[in-house]
Amino acid sequence: MDMVVVGQQRMLQLHELQEIHNEAYESSRIYKEKTKVFHDKHILRQSFVEGQKVLMYHSGLKLFPGKLKSRWIGLFNVTKVFPLGAVEVVSPSTGKSFKVNSQRSKPYYESMEKEQDVVIHLIDLVYVDE
Structure with a gap:
């Protein structure tokens, strides 16, 4: 029991x-x-279009990267956008093309204003004591 x-x-x-x-x-x-x-x-979901310029995140291991050193490299052109977030980019300097995740890239915004050369003429002023 x-x-x-x-x-x-x-x-x-x-x-x-x-x-x-x-x-x-x-x-x-x-x-x-x-x-x-x-x-x-x-x-933040980013959408890229063909022909757009982007910067790539450089995630290489660095022992001492430096405080003010940017981790964004290059200037790349988008050649093809894939449906699930991949982007094919080409480097204008080397011409190499490769496929990357769109989360590792961000759009490059060019300045809207064109810089104009400004010429300033400096004139020496002579003071004469009277």
């Missing part, structure tokens, strides 16, 4: 442990969903 009661208590404990496990799993799943929604909300 005593073994039957102990067996039932053990089964009850195992069921309670399984319920705790399921609750923890569900809580973890809800947390992951909320974190993903928050993360995705702050991602």
Whole structure:
């Protein structure tokens, strides 16, 4: 008799442990969903068009990159845009073409105003004491 009661208590404990496990799993799943929604909300989707100029993120490992050194390199022209976020770019200096993820690139904005040469003539002023 005593073994039957102990067996039932053990089964009850195992069921309670399984319920705790399921609750923890569900809580973890809800947390992951909320974190993903928050993360995705702050991602800026960029759309590129053919012929657009872009800069590429240089993620090479550097031991001492320097505080003010920019990690954006080159000036590349977009030759083809793929549907799932990949972009084919070509380097105008080398002519090499390669495919990259669009998250590693950002648009290059040229200045809208054309710089004009300004000539300033400096005249020496002579002061004469009278």
